[in-house]
Amino acid sequence: MGTAKTGRKLHLNAFLMDTGHHEASWRLPESDPYAVWDVEYYKRVARIAERGKLDSIFFADSPAQGHDPARRPPGKLEPTVLLTVIAGATEHIGLIATASTSYNEPFNLARRFASVDIASNGRVGWNIVTTAGADAARNFSFDDVPPHKERYERADEFVHVATKLWDSWADDATIADKAAGVHTVPALVRPINHRGRFFRVDGPLNSPRPPQGWPLLVQAGSSEDGKEFAATWAEAVFTAQQTLEESQAFYTDLKARAVRRGRDPESIKILPGIVPVIGDTEAAARDLEDQLERLIDPEHQKRNLADRFRLDPDALDLDRPLPLDLLPKEDEIQDAKSRYTLIVDLARRENLTVRQLIARLGGGRGHRTFTGTPVQVADTIQHYFENGAADGFNIMPAVLPSGLEAFVDKVVPILQERGLFRTEYEGTTLRDHYGLARPANQIHTAGVAS
Amino acid sequence: MGTAKTGRKLHLNAFLMDTGHHEASWRLPESDPYAVWDVEYYKRVARIAERGKLDSIFFADSPAQGHDPARRPPGKLEPTVLLTVIAGATEHIGLIATASTSYNEPFNLARRFASVDIASNGRVGWNIVTTAGADAARNFSFDDVPPHKERYERADEFVHVATKLWDSWADDATIADKAAGVHTVPALVRPINHRGRFFRVDGPLNSPRPPQGWPLLVQAGSSEDGKEFAATWAEAVFTAQQTLEESQAFYTDLKARAVRRGRDPESIKILPGIVPVIGDTEAAARDLEDQLERLIDPEHQKRNLADRFRLDPDALDLDRPLPLDLLPKEDEIQDAKSRYTLIVDLARRENLTVRQLIARLGGGRGHRTFTGTPVQVADTIQHYFENGAADGFNIMPAVLPSGLEAFVDKVVPILQERGLFRTEYEGTTLRDHYGLARPANQIHTAGVAS
Numbered sequence: 003m004g005t006a007k008t009g010r011k012l013h014l015n016a017f018l019m020d021t022g023h024h025e026a027s028w029r030l031p032e033s034d035p036y037a038v039w040d041v042e043y044y045k046r047v048a049r050i051a052e053r054g055k056l057d058s059i060f061f062a063d064s065p066a067q068g069h070d071p072a073r074r075p076p077g078k079l080e081p082t083v084l085l086t087v088i089a090g091a092t093e094h095i096g097l098i099a100t101a102s103t104s105y106n107e108p109f110n111l112a113r114r115f116a117s118v119d120i121a122s123n124g125r126v127g128w129n130i131v132t133t134a135g136a137d138a139a140r141n142f143s144f145d146d147v148p149p150h151k152e153r154y155e156r157a158d159e160f161v162h163v164a165t166k167l168w169d170s171w172a173d174d175a176t177i178a179d180k181a182a183g184v185h186t187v188p189a190l191v192r193p194i195n196h197r198g199r200f201f202r203v204d205g206p207l208n209s210p211r212p213p214q215g216w217p218l219l220v221q222a223g224s225s226e227d228g229k230e231f232a233a234t235w236a237e238a239v240f241t242a243q244q245t246l247e248e249s250q251a252f253y254t255d256l257k258a259r260a261v262r263r264g265r266d267p268e269s270i271k272i273l274p275g276i277v278p279v280i281g282d283t284e285a286a287a288r289d290l291e292d293q294l295e296r297l298i299d300p301e302h303q304k305r306n307l308a309d310r311f312r313l314d315p316d317a318l319d320l321d322r323p324l325p326l327d328l329l330p331k332e333d334e335i336q337d338a339k340s341r342y343t344l345i346v347d348l349a350r351r352e353n354l355t356v357r358q359l360i361a362r363l364g365g366g367r368g369h370r371t372f373t374g375t376p377v378q379v380a381d382t383i384q385h386y387f388e389n390g391a392a393d394g395f396n397i398m399p400a401v402l403p404s405g406l407e408a409f410v411d412k413v414v415p416i417l418q419e420r421g422l423f424r425t426e427y428e429g430t431t432l433r434d435h436y437g438l439a440r441p442a443n444q445i446h447t448a449g450v451a452s
Numbered sequence: 453m454g455t456a457k458t459g460r461k462l463h464l465n466a467f468l469m470d471t472g473h474h475e476a477s478w479r480l481p482e483s484d485p486y487a488v489w490d491v492e493y494y495k496r497v498a499r500i501a502e503r504g505k506l507d508s509i510f511f512a513d514s515p516a517q518g519h520d521p522a523r524r525p526p527g528k529l530e531p532t533v534l535l536t537v538i539a540g541a542t543e544h545i546g547l548i549a550t551a552s553t554s555y556n557e558p559f560n561l562a563r564r565f566a567s568v569d570i571a572s573n574g575r576v577g578w579n580i581v582t583t584a585g586a587d588a589a590r591n592f593s594f595d596d597v598p599p600h601k602e603r604y605e606r607a608d609e610f611v612h613v614a615t616k617l618w619d620s621w622a623d624d625a626t627i628a629d630k631a632a633g634v635h636t637v638p639a640l641v642r643p644i645n646h647r648g649r650f651f652r653v654d655g656p657l658n659s660p661r662p663p664q665g666w667p668l669l670v671q672a673g674s675s676e677d678g679k680e681f682a683a684t685w686a687e688a689v690f691t692a693q694q695t696l697e698e699s700q701a702f703y704t705d706l707k708a709r710a711v712r713r714g715r716d717p718e719s720i721k722i723l724p725g726i727v728p729v730i731g732d733t734e735a736a737a738r739d740l741e742d743q744l745e746r747l748i749d750p751e752h753q754k755r756n757l758a759d760r761f762r763l764d765p766d767a768l769d770l771d772r773p774l775p776l777d778l779l780p781k782e783d784e785i786q787d788a789k790s791r792y793t794l795i796v797d798l799a800r801r802e803n804l805t806v807r808q809l810i811a812r813l814g815g816g817r818g819h820r821t822f823t824g825t826p827v828q829v830a831d832t833i834q835h836y837f838e839n840g841a842a843d844g845f846n847i848m849p850a851v852l853p854s855g856l857e858a859f860v861d862k863v864v865p866i867l868q869e870r871g872l873f874r875t876e877y878e879g880t881t882l883r884d885h886y887g888l889a890r891p892a893n894q895i896h897t898a899g900v901a902s
Contacts (some may be wrong), residue, residue: 029636035628035635038661041571065559069659071625071636077659080567086533087571087643090540093737103558109515109591117530119536140654178478178485183749185478185485186521202589206878208487208517209527294636299633 005373012387012423013060013271013394013436014414015098016051017240018044022401023277023369024076026297032404038075044084047227047403054112054410055424058096058127060220060396066138075303082114089122098127098220098238103160104153105133109141109203112164115217116209124213124431129220130235132157134337147337154227159198161219161235163288165444168216170206172446175279187393192445211363215441218432224252224340225332233259237438238271240396244348248393249274271436274386275369275396278379280408287373294400295361303360310342318410320357320380322351347448369398376412381411462843462891463721463835463865464871465508465548466501467690468494471728472851473819474622475524476747478901482854488525494534495541497853504860507885508577509846510670512533512612516588523752526598532568539572540836541751546882548577548670554603555583555608559653562614565667566659574663574881579670580685583658584787597787609648609684610628611669615894616644617668620656622896626742642895665890668882672703674790675782683709688721690818690846693793694798699724699841722887724836725819725846728829730858737823744850745811753810770807774799804808819848826862833863834872 017023021033028035031206034190051059062080069076072123081099089097092417095119101111111128119126133139137145175190194205215387221236223230233256243249252274257267279294281287308315311329318325323348332343351361362371372379387393399405417423433440454837473482478485487493501509503756519526531549539547546670547568561578568577581799582603599604625640644655671678671686678823682689683706693699701726707717729744731737750770759764761779768775774796782793799809812821823830836842847854883890 026568026633029630029633031630035630036626039570065563067641067656071638071641072634074635076619076641077657078569079659080564083532083564083571086536089539090537106560107592109556110556114530114533115534120489121533138652140652142557143652153543169528176486176525178480180479180485183476183479183747184522185524186526188521191517191526202590202593204587206517207527208515209529297633314801354711370826398760446595447553 006451011381011416012435013238013273014054014423015057015058015060015061015238015394015396016406017062017275017396018047018051018406019062019398020078020400020402021076021226022405023398024293024400025303029297030293030401033401035075039079040079040412041079041087042076044079045088047086047096047406048092050406050410051097052092054406054414055427056095056397056410056414057394058098058432060098060127060129061086061100062129063100063102063103063131064133064135064138065141065188066135068135068137070302070304071163072158073299084412085126086118086121088120089125094125094347094427094430095125095205095437097122098218098432099128100129100131102131102133102138104148105138108163108168109205109207110200113169113207113209115164116168116207116212117427119212119217120210124433126214127210127218127432128159128218129240130231131222132203135138137208137280148377150339151227152336154231157202157231160236163194163196163198163201164201165216165441167203167205167207167322167387168211168442169445170194171209171211172443173215174212175381175446176210189410190446194445206375211299214431214433215443218303218436219436228340229256229259232256232270233263233362235269236349238273240273240275240438242275242344244344244370246389249386250389252419253391269438271393273394273396274392275398277369277371277398278384278405278409278413279371279373279400280376280379280405280412281373282375284378285291287375291371291373293372296446298360300360302355303363304356306361307356307360310338310345318356320360321355323353323355324359326350355394369396371400376408376416379409379413380420383417384420397419453611455459461880461887462833462867463688464504464506464512464873465688465690465844465846466506467510467848468497468501468852468856469512469848470525470852473848474744474850476744477851478525479747480851481632481745483505483851484491485525489527489529491529491534491537493753494529495538497856498538498542498545500853500860501541501858502545502856502865504856505877506545506860507846508548508882509538510548510579510846511550512579513550513552514583514585514588515552515579515591516585518585518587519756520752533784535576536571539575539616544575544877544880546575546577546668546885547572548579548882550579550581550667552581552588553584553607554598558610558613558651559617559655559657561610563657565614566618566657566662569661569662569667571662572703574850574883575784576662576664576686577668577882579672579690580607580611580681581672586853596795600675600787600789601677606650607681608684609650613648613653614653615666615891616646617653617657618661619657619895620644621659621661622893623661623665625896626660628747640896644895652657662894663884664881665893667685668886668888679706679709682706682720683713683715688722688723688886690723690725691755691796692725694820696836696839696841699836700839701836703841706836719888721843721888723844723846724842725848726833727819727821727850728847728863729821729823729850730826730855730860730862731831732825734824734863735830737825741821742824747811747812750807753813754806757810757813760788760795768806770810771805773805774809775802777801792829819846821850826858826866829859829863830866830870831866834870837872839857860874
């Protein structure tokens with residue numbers, strides 16, 4: 003247990019979605035299909051994650067309805083609202099929300115995250131996304147999604163502006179001198195006067211600097227543009243790989259990119275997504291996996307896959323291999339580029355039929371499924387963690403809350419026993435949990451206030 | 453007590469701001485100047501309002517820092533975040549947040565209010581504002597505030613789109629048929645395909661129809677454009693008048709405008725803002741008023757007034773009357789037009805010096821101050837209510853929480869005793885409290901689902 007000796011600890015995030023990541027999870031006898039719009043349900047699930055001492059929970063998002071309403075729950079509560087509710091029902095766990103840089107204004111979003119960070123006493127993280135999909139674009143007066151590169155250029159400027167806004171107040175700007183009539187020192191609240199390609203923002207923000215300085219900055223795109231963005235900004239990265247070797251390659255590459263920008267490689271935590279399907283025996287785990295697979299509608303999934311590949315659904319035959327020669331190249335794809343390549347590589351490597359590919363994607367949408375006993379799942383996690391493939395994991399239960407309960411109650415104790423995971427929260431903020439520093443203020447540098 | 457006999461009931465909203473509406477309230481010995489960023493403080497204040505069975509609480513907002521940070525607390529928690537926190541700490545009271553149609557996208561805002569309505573079980577209201585001020589504009593890549601008329605045209609289209617998005621799902625769209633694999637009926641979730649001057653929005657919303665159908669629509673501008681907008685959309689109107697006669701004229705005019713649009717005059721509730729300064733004796737009430745007045749910095753307020761009048765501060769002399777001949781006309785003002793006129797009219801009517809005008813504005817920023825004993829305040833409220841000037845009041849305590857506690861504990865019981873105000877909440881939603889109907893669905897009309 004070299005890891006236990008070095009004291010290096012895993013980071014674990016619970017990626018929560020509806021009644022589970024498996025598209026058919028709502029159809030299981032145990033699931034409440036109306037729970038997806040019930041804040042009490044999410045509070046309950048978040049408390050399970052907190053019971054397991056997980057670093058954080060996370061909600062993905064897109065500002066579009068986006069898929070067939072019959073097949074899986076078609077709406078979502080807005081994540082910053084939902085996490086604010088959960089903040090009031092939990093004490094320790096970090097709270098990460100996706101928000102789009104393509105369809106928001108930096109002033110509004112910087113301010114909203116500052117407020118959630120205040121409301122949660124420093125527990126919020128922002129998963130920065132550029133938002134794929136023409137359906138989202140068409141809710142914001144665009145005809146189609148802006149080009150991939152331009153979305154990332156806007157994202158870069160957006161985050162730059164947001165960090166300046168969070169830094170527009172010194173941490174000690176408020177002195178509340180009643181006798182002198184000075185609530186907040188004017189010199190310690192400064193405009194940012196940003197003039198860029200996408201935005202002109204005077205500032206200052208109308209909010210004190212958040213408890214964490216900045217919310218934790220999270221990122222999840224693995225395209226070339228995405229990795230460059232992550233190397234610049236991200237402090238935690240959610241990623242999808244199907245093999246240990248791919249995970250190692252991604253891990254090594256992204257840490258090296260961060261180092262080339264002068265960053266400490268420890269300042270960027272890499273968390274591959276895994277779908278744990280846990281049974282007390284291997285057979286029980288396989289049974290659960292099979293039960294979910296039978297609930298997938300392959301014709302519907304074939305249409306989704308055809309959409310992703312920009313093919314006519316009739317070009318795909320469920321019982322034949324994916325027609326690789328008909329597929330576009332990654333550089334012709336403007337949306338979710340790296341996920342596209344992952345799926346094509348998976349089908350090619352294992353020579354999967356369309357039906358087999360659909361079954362593999364049903365649970366994790368490209369993330370790796372770890373099916374097995376609690377010890378087997380813990381072993382795999384440890385193996386990745388100790389072999390340069392991960393700083394932790396983004397846990398994506400196929401079924402909620404039961405899949406999270408199984409992970410928390412059966413896998414986490416093994417990881418704790420092995421010295422790989424905390425047994426109590428040590429700090430109070432999300433940055434504390436991930437072992438990440440509070441950012442220095444770019445505008446009000448040390449000494450200004452003294 | 454004709455009113456008690458007719459059963460017509462007052463509606464009361466608590467307009468909460470920082471440590472009180474009086475700009476110097478944070479300097480009082482009783483005030484905690486850091487409370488303004490503490491969600492626990494706002495929960496406590498909201499529970500006081502709920503103890504008084506008030507219809508709702510309200511937070512104003514502007515996406516700009518906006519004033520001298522020394523004089524009053526310069527930041528605010530974002531209201532939809534703050535109200536979400538309060539939703540978890542209260543059971544009945546309605547929750548109204550300001551949000552700007554000039555600096556948001558309709559998809560995002562419709563969705564956020566839908567989520568807060570869900571999180572609060574149908575208690576949210578949206579105070580629709582077009583946002584005055586070049587400082588806000590300059591946080592959103594504009595050089596100056598867009599023209600008044602254009603802001604209202606955008607607001608009209610914005611609200612139209614928002615209501616369509618809330619109606620894009622039928623109320624009974626989700627059937628959760630596990631056996632058939634139909635979570636939500638596709639035909640009951642429809643695009644809106646809006647194509648307008650300001651927005652193109654395909655929809656549908658990625659959220660179920662909110663519990664209230666639409667959040668309660670609130671409005672507060674009293675310019676000509678503002679009144680036309682209110683007559684079209686508003687279900688509750690916050691307004692500012694200095695005299696009974698002005699309130700009656702506004703009330704009559706706005707109800708008539710609504711009727712001309714085919715609306716029931718009872719479907720729009722008009723709530724003038726009042727600043728109650730309450731003492732057990734008249735002398736005690738005057739003392740409290742004087743104490744606050746002494747904490748105002750007149751030189752700072754003179755600069756604010758000069759800004760509003762677009763004058764050099766040196767053009768104003770604290771101890772001379774307002775120089776009426778130097779002031780611009782209302783139609784030359786692009787910001788807060790009706791408030792401008794109200795202030796000029798007040799100064800003219802009472803021939804106030806600049807110093808006297810500042811004292812009058814210190815508490816209510818143009819809203820009427822009711823200073824007196826609980827019975828005197830209740831009498832004035834009843835007099836307005838029974839004489840065609842108000843459907844209720846927007847209560848703006850000069851100091852919080854003490855001013856709200858005085859109103860709730862001393863004035864409310866008198867109004868209840870007189871049969872003018874509820875003694876228990878009767879419904880569960882904000883619309884229930886205001887006696888306003890749940891809007892019919894414009895897209896999924898009756899019978900579609902059957």
